[in-house]
Every structure is written in C-alpha cells, then in structure tokens.
Amino acid sequence: MIDYDFLRSLDFTVAWTYLPALLSGLLTNILLTGIGFFCGGIVVGTLLALANLSSRRIIRWPALGFVEFWRSTPLLVQAIWVHFAVPSLTGIATTPFESASIALIFNVAAYCSEIIRGGILGVGKGQFEAAKALGMRAFATWHKVILPQAIRLMLPPLVGTTISIFKATAILSVLAINDLLRAASRLSTFTFQPVEIYTTAALLAFVVGLCISVLGYLAERALKKRGAYGH
C-alpha cells in the first residue's frame, strides 16, 4: 500500500536549502503568538474580565455578549470578516497582517477574559473582606492579596491558551500572511516536493509548540517554588 519507491526518492536537502524561508515564516507565527498573548490575552483580556465582573449591567452585558460571540464563532471566519469589514466600516485599508492581528487579539481576549475572571473569582470573597478589614487600600489589596493567588489559578489554563494561540496563528495564513504554512505551500508548488516541505514545516511547528508547553511547565514550577502556591 505504501509507495516505497516514492519514500526512497524523498530528498530532504530541499527542506534544508529553503529552511531560512520556513524559519522566517515561523517567526511570523511566533510574533503573532506574542501579539495575541500580550495585547489580546493580557491587556484586552483583563479589561474584558473587569467589565464582566462589573456590578453595572450596562457594562457587564455588552462585555458578556462580546465574549460569547467571539468564543462561539470560528477564528477563520472572524479573520476573513475583519479583513473585509474593517476597511469598509472605517475606511482604513488594513494589511492582511493587521487584519489578522485584530481578529486574533479579540479572539484571544475573549478566551483569556474568562480565564482571568475565573482566577479572580476563584480567590474568594473572604480574601477581599479580610484585606478590607486590615485597612488595605485598593492597590495593596490587588497587588499583595488577590493577584498572587489569582495568577496561581490562571497559569495552567493560560499555558494551554498560549499553545492554542500558536496553533491559531497558522489559521491566519488564509489572509495571505507570510507565515509558516504559506511559506510551505509556496515552496511546495515551487519545488514540486510537498512531502519534504510540509513534513519539515509540521516538525518545526511541533518543536515550537513543545517549547511553549515546556516553558509553561517551568513557569508553573517556578511559581510553586516561590511559594505562590500558599505553602
């Protein structure tokens, strides 16, 4: 069933020759992962989480609707939609990279806001009350009491989300960004050696995903050592 003659004819030197192109594509993926994580997950995600925790319905409900909508639609559709809708709604022509970043930021923000909200809620009301009873001001309450405990709860799901963001960046290649997948598909039509190119691309992506999960594991362990786990 397997075409052994074909397997013997595989020549991976082509992947080695074009490795710089694949790596520069991979760098785009890593860059987008960073943009998604910091701008989307940390900045917009925290704002959305705070809006969701707000006691005012006028703030909470739109935030809730936003999160639910972005979580329940596919990123591919979101990316194409942003790419066509933003220029016609605002009159500003966005490059594919910008459209992809916008879609990714909102998508990641919706997911991360739930993690952040869950982490803050997981700390428990008693901690807020205890801090208040001790006369701590708002900054000290958050900085010394709530956040150290919340981060402990958020870290494991955030690591999983970071891997998901990296995987999601590959989807954004539909917008013609020069990422790993696009580099691979261009090289494979150019060299007529798709097996070598796609296999190398998949392995490169796997290595980056593996690195992210190892880094997450190390971060969790470091946090444990620093005593943030409460003992």
Place this chain on the structure above:
Amino acid sequence: MDIDLILRNSGALFDGAKITLAITFVGAVIAIVGGSAICAMRISSVGALRVFARAYILFFRVTPEVILIFWAYYCIPLIFATTVSGFWSGTVVLGLIGAAYLAEIFRAGIQAVPQGQKEAAEALGLRAFPKWSFVILPQALKLVIAPLVNYFSEFLKNTTLLSAIGVMDLTLQAYLLGGQTYQYITFLSAIAIIYFAMIFPVTLYARHLEARLSNRSTRPTSWRGFGFRRRSTQDIVSKA
C-alpha cells in the same frame, strides 16, 4: 445587510452547512473511537503503549491543525499512491487530533473514580471486563460527558479549517458567494451568525451539564446512604 441576497442563496449555504455537520459527525466518531483506544494505551500497564500514547497526545495537541490538514491533503496521496478527497483527509486529521484531546478527557474521568472502587471490584473477585464495564466506566462516563460536549463545540469551530483545502463547507460557500456578488460582508456576517447559532447552544448545554454535576457533588450525601439502602453510582461519584 442584504437579507434578500442571503435568502436567494440559502440553498448553497444550506449545502455548506450540511458538509460542516457531516465533517463534525464523522470526525466525532473517529475522535471517540480513537480517543478511547489512546486512553486505554495511556493507562495500560505496558510501558511501550504508554509511551506511544503520551507521544501521540503531545504531538497532536501542540501541532497546528491546519498544517496537519495540509500535510495529509498533499502528502498522503503521494506516500500511498492513491487519491484522497479533501473531505476525507481533513476529517480524518481532525478526528485524530480530537482523539488526542478526548484521550486526556477520558483519562481524567477514569482517574476521578475513587481508587477504592477499583479495589472493591478486585476484592469482590471481578475480572477485568466486569470491573471496567460495570464499576469504573459507568462512573467515569458521568464525569466525562460535560467536557466531551464542550470539546465538540471546539470541534465544530475546527471544521472551518477544511475550507482551506477546498472542502465546500459553510465557510467556503460563503466566501465563494461573496466573490460572485462582491458582498463579502453580507455572507460572512450571515455565516458568523449561523456558526454562532450552531456552536453557542452546544456550549450552553456543556455548561448546564457541568453545573448539574458540580451541584450534585456538593450535596451532602455522607449520611444519606447510611443503612441498607443501595447507594446509587452518583452518590459514590459525588464523594470523590
């Protein structure tokens, strides 16, 4: 948004939705069967099988889905010297990725069954088959159902990736209609709403199941089974 334009092309969108659902169902079957097999390997006592299952789960969880879909679509026909449709290569890849996630969900469910249950079954002299099929798995299944439903809402989102290799699912239909009419935003907004209408209820159902499960487990049951009444499986699970 031009409702009329969407209604006039609703046939094509409906065809696309059917393909999307077909990918979901076929992929779900592959994921459940494969996930059970990988889970069995993951908790097996044979070291080689455990290592294989761990490697499988790690690989499919950290490698981007689209790259694997492209790999399968372009490489499998060459390696096996056959022709494979985009639908089948893509659906099988999504199913294999799903198997890695489901294996971990199943394992978590099995491990959440108290160790005492296993020991009790062994103490009663139950062999492997009745021990698993009448004692452990029925309890594990109850714990697994909420994350399982939740994963399928993710799975439904991943079906859109097959449009990148030319499978005529809802996304590609809308994109092509947009190209024909130059009304991209109309069709893309329409399918965004259709996807939301398909995925959101699944998410809500998963949350409902999760809430029901956690309510039951917080119910004080320690004294209820006192006496000779046969305790239900749920009471046993909830003590975990």
